[in-house]
Amino acid sequence: SDSRREGWREIVNRKLRFPSELLDAIQEGDLSRVQQLLQGSDGILQQQADSEDRAWREALNLAIRVGGGEITGTLLRYVKFDFRQIHEALLVAVDTNQPQVVKLLLDRLDQEKSIKMDIKSFSLAFFDRSIDNARFAPGVTPLTLACEKDLYEIVDMLVQKGHAIPRPHKISCTCLECSNGRKYDLLKFSLFRINTYKGIASRAYLSITSEDAMLTAFKLCRELQRLSCKEPEFKPEYLSLELLSQEFAFELLGMCRNQSEVTAVLNDLGDSEEEEEELDSQAFEEGIPNLARLRLAVNYNQKKFVAHPICQQVLSSIWCGNLSGWRGSNTLWKFFVSCSIFLTMPLLCLVYWIAPKSWVGKMLKIPVIKFLLHSASYLWFLIFLLVESLFLEHKHHIFLGRNQTVWENSLHMVWVAGFFWYECKEVWIEGLHSYLLDLWNCLDIVILSLYLASFALRVLVAGRGHLHCLDAPSSPECYYFTRAGRHEWQPEDPQFVAEVLFAVTSMLSFTRLAYILPAHESLGTLQISIGKMIDDMIRFMFILMIILTAFLCGLNNTYVYYQESQRLGNFNETFQFLFWTMFGMEEYSVVDMPQYGLAEFVGRALYGIFTIVMVIVLLNMLIAMITNSFQKIEDDADVEWKFARSKLYLSYFREGLTLPVPFNVIPTPKSLFYSVRGIVRFVCCSKPKRQQDYPPIPTIDVGLGGKSCRSYRLQVIKALVQRYIDTARREFEESRRKDLGNRITELNKSVSRLHAEVKRLHHSLPAHPAPASPLDGASVLHRYILRVQDNVQNFSQAAGSSGPGSPAQVMVHQDGARLFDPRAAWVMVEREGEQGPEDLFEVCLSRGPAQWHRTSTRHCHAGDPASGPGSECCRVLGEGVDSSSRAQLHVMLEWDRQAAQ
Template sequence: MNKKMRFPPELINAIAEGKTEMLSGLLKTGDGIIRQLDESEDRQWREALNLSIRLGNEDAMDVLLQGIKFDFRQIHEALLVAVDTNQPRVVKRLLDRLDQEKGNKMDVRSFSQAIFDHSIDNSQFAPGVTPLTLACQKDLYEIVTMLSQKGHIIPWPHKISCACLECRNGRQYDLLKFSLSRINTYRGIASRAYLSVTSDDAMLTAFSLSRELCKLSKKEPEFKPQYLSLEQLCQEFAVELLGMCRNQSEVTTILNSCGDESQDALDEQAFEEGIPNLSRLRLAVTYNQKQFVAHPICQQVLSSIWCGNLGGWRGSRTAWKLLVSMGIFLTMPFLCLIYWLAPKSKAGKILKIPVIKFLLHSASYLWFLIALLGESIIMELYRDKFASREQNILHNSFHMVWVVGFFWYECKEVWIEGMRSYLLDWWNCLDMMVLSMYLASFALRVLIMLKGYFLCHDDNSTKECAYFTQTGREDWHQEDPQMIAEVLFAVTSMLSFTRLAYILPAHESLGTLQISIGKMIDDMMRFMFILMIIGTAFLCGINNIYVPYVISPQLGRFNETFRFLFWTMFGVVNQEYVDMPDYVLAEFVGRILYGIFTLVIVIVLLNMLIAMITNSFQKIEDDADVEWKFARSKLYLSYFREGLTMPVPFNIIPSPKAVFYTLSQLPYRQQVITALVQRYIESARREFEEAKRKDIGNRITELNKAVFRMHSDMKLVQQLLIQGSGSSDAVTKDGSSILGKYIIGAKNNFKGFNGREDTSSSLKVTVHHDEEEAKVDSHTNLTQQNQVDQSGAEASEQFSCQSCQKKTEGNFIRPVV
């Protein structure tokens, strides 16, 4: 009885026409023997099973499954077809079948190892696609839930550089399949359905996944567009999930927790009463989730905290805001005194409001810059003193009061935020650089003063005493500490003004400009690299031409040639430098090289730079709103921390610390996130149902089901006809009304189809359409056999009158008999 079953040629037709009895006959089911399959005909058997599923013919599928021993891989493919056509019932039945086959120990992992299987190469599904990933990609929530309840998971792909045995084998076996299966797995993981069904905190998972995908797009540039589109999907999912919030308490709970409970508890301690920690929002900022941060819900929360209980601030006029800022700028020391004396008083509490805090800090910084300018003027007044050793260290050290304050401020910031997140912000790195340069400059000047003092008290070193106290500038060493200190101070005072850019995001158009300038500087860096290569090449070439000719006064020495070429870029140079009338050959080559240099630098490179800058400016401008809101949110968040209220020079004075504040709302967070996901799934389902109605593939599957149902109905009618020839009139009417219903159903199914579908899907339609017509033909034969002559005419009559009645119903009408 182990004889293998050959593939009967009539099988496909029997399935296509839905003749279940013929099918059972062909497979000889019912004798209790399950047939083995001939392996050479594997593809045909698969197609038979797939066809029965694709047509939605569940009876045929049952017969096939009962009579034949399909192996694991064949059922796997059938499962894919069932998922592809979105038939949860069929999926369930196939899963049960798999369970029977393997007992309870179904190996879920073997689904993902399909890349070693050559028999799937002819399948319509890409490598690495498992039923679960396919269902996820198509966002079929019901099937995803079913599969994950059955224990299916999507195993996280290994790292790209992974050297484990499995990855090595996969790569060696088939590199393309391996990479495709990776990207297909990520498609499943990054889908909305998988995120919402399987993860505890879908939003956080979406955040970290989007970061991961962004990294992957850099590590595996072959699939960069795919990874980036998946990343976009994750970002959008988090934004949509946030959009499901219905009330303020949900919003607060979501934004204030980021999953890690112990971290939450710690974070909350560092915050002032009334200012939530917004840890999820901070995480979104860290993970660069621009759309999430710029979402109206987040922006509203941020703005409301920013203005605190100064409700009128947001709506007030710009003139009023400027006036208040001016007032704060002028009265800053006085306000700080109030805060220091009574931080808990009403005035003290107002100063703690982030917007006021921001104004206070900006005012303090402006005072610092004014002090710097003032010192520069003083230096000019005492110019001859500053030229010698006689300068008074107090004349230009007033700014050090601020520098010490800034230093203390940065230390506190590191203490509060932690070293890692502190260094992640580029502004902090700039701050550190500037501060260390100020401190170095000051330390050098103090060093000179101390050296002068101590060396002059020592009798042995009168010469050195004279050097550090009396000598004029012309006698100093090149590396004299005072000269270094002066240069450092000059550079640092310039850099100090750049810090002013930090407060620009508070204003919309200035903030956008600042972001653009940042991007342009980024472009400049890359441009500089190319410029450096080309510049060095020409510097070397032109210099080498002129080196042997000592008569050439301008060229022939590296720094002279460099200066000449540098200023050529800006057109302010005398072109006759290259001329050497006595030596024709050298002059000729020199002129040619110089001409090429001018062309390359001025025409090609400078224009490229301009194009790059325009491009990145346009990019920022296109997305200006989101970019600005993101930058502003960063600024806002940096002022929401507690403990840095006092502006800079006054923060050195110690003051009593505020009390800690804890709040526990931990279990509620889980409830809220679950509710959001649930809401999201519901709305996604509704949307999906809507889309399903428009999807031609689904319509055809539904239509097939209807046609099969009609078959059985017509058979019933035929039996009735044969049995009761007396009451044939009633039966005929009954039969024709059934037919009419079906036609209406079919008609409604394709209502508005021409108008909406694009050409790409119409190809698919024609393929299925042939089958469709074939079935209609067979059905016509059936009716002819029945000799129901008027039915066609009556049906068309009914169709015309019913279709006008039901025109308003766009839905598919399922004929029920």
């Protein structure tokens, strides 16, 4: 039984043993040796020890890295790798960009459906402890890796096999999966999240997996922006990913080739129904497309996308309507037109009021004219406010008491009523939510309510006076509200409040002019900078208030006991003193108090420190901050300005609201007609046909329904994506062709072929001892030298085009090294200089530190000592590659004769 047990153990050992020569055989690309080694073991499936498992993984990975498709196939045929091992091999294949090997491995996984492996297990590989940690970040799946590297072909292959990247849960998620992940390894878990997002935000994933890649990119941008706030530890990573997907949408738009494609992409949103509805409620001017996607991009703050020439071109063409001459006309002409519109505004409005469909009416509907008209109306309002102030100044005896009527100083209320109606209509058209999203609208609400409050208080005073005098004309209330002088009023009298409110609001009204400024390039840029500076100021104010309060407290407590004799000592005075000190407008002798030495010393010290901190430190910091944010805006002023201008443009691309402010309160015959028709329809109960809220886009076939419209949009997007992928592939091929490392690889292939042929020659040498053989060998050599010469001459041309005299330094790491012939060979390239041949660069190929063949190389180094056996590293240094130099090539070969024998 002993012998039987021995035999059994032998079988087990034989099954599990990892043939130690295997790695060398794979390294040398010796297919028959590999086959011979593997035939002994018939399928390894048992749970292996860690070291054994590692060794098998290493063998498979090496086979893939060396680039031997046949050897990989042989390994897969003879050895049963488990899922996790294949998973790692897939990662290696993706890492080295070998679509054929990926296909081989995926087919292998398909065959083993019986193991009951589903695609989801790929995300469970997160828990695989024995994965090569040095090479792959935690949580990387083959798909995320391929996405990150933008390998379109492999991504396509994996997606077709049903692989997908599941969205990571929320950061605060407490589900079982997440809590398990956190418990298992917190660092790995968070790295897994960021790596997954890297895959999701990649161009390859966006373009291959999503139906509407542009929309997905927009949404992803938003999500990533939010995540960068929620997970500040990965903020730079998230922001760079956000930039990547912004650029993707930008480049995708750049793939448009004709106007109908642009129209289809920009006008149709085709998203979830809620947003569609939101859009439906926005009605649009005839002939003006709704630009739904562009509006979405503005809402999502996609500055680059909006500033894209295609978007800007569409916007400008709509902005000028059929006034195509407007864009090209010179500034003087534009100024003249603006002035004449400003002066003739009431007349133009009257014409539009009577005949909205006339030539003038149609002209006024063109956005640019509409903008000028509205701006003119606002300027008139401001002029009116100024005139009203002047009037108050000259006739101020009327406004001293109560004897003016409500209307006498409330003529501006005509405009305010117009503004109010305008805002109401705007809310009605846009919806309250999107209305409030614009901060300018919030300012409008504040200004309007202040005007209304001021007016209401005046009405209150007049109304109360009237009522009291009706009851009892001789009562003190009647006197107070109608005839009392200003000095008799109570301090909280409504008229005081109304006057102060009006003063503040008339100042605020001027800020609304900022709405017009983005139309002009330099004024618009300046305005954006000012906005950013105010933002900085607010944050700065917070710190300033803290310091001011601290010194206020300190100084006040020092002087509070000497209140009688000193100015300081109460909060109000101390605050004023400190505030004006900041601007150097106070006497420093205020802190002096000679009769109390100690208190005076402390007071002076505090005052001195305050001056230093405020004037020297804080104010300079503020200036530095402002300069910084100004510079930031200035750096991409063009994009910022175009974005702001687009917002302005879009706000004028709407149905209705054509009549400027004071005239829009008068109902037009058109609106009367519509309302009467509406009432009649409502009364008659005849169901009105649901009309399209906005006309179909003219370029899209009108006869077809909405469905085909949508499909057309999707078709366009798909075409754009396809073009994008093709361009990316072409660029990739181009860069590969120009890449020095690849050229060396090609060269090396030729060298290895030569090697094989010489070897064959060498074997046949004893058979033909005749003197013909050296000649034979020479001809073979000559042929290969010529071929290699061709190869490198092409290269020198390609490298020359990159710029004269640019020193080329290329490092080829493991990626490229897999294709190198394992046998050592070195190549020297020489350049014909003015004083004879000079060294250009030398190339050394080696198998590893141990087998390094010493040659007379100058710039070359052995493989990276840190990498283990089997890993190959080649370093190529080139010097002075320029277009003028004519490269001449000498190829020398040296190979290990012992290995060849």
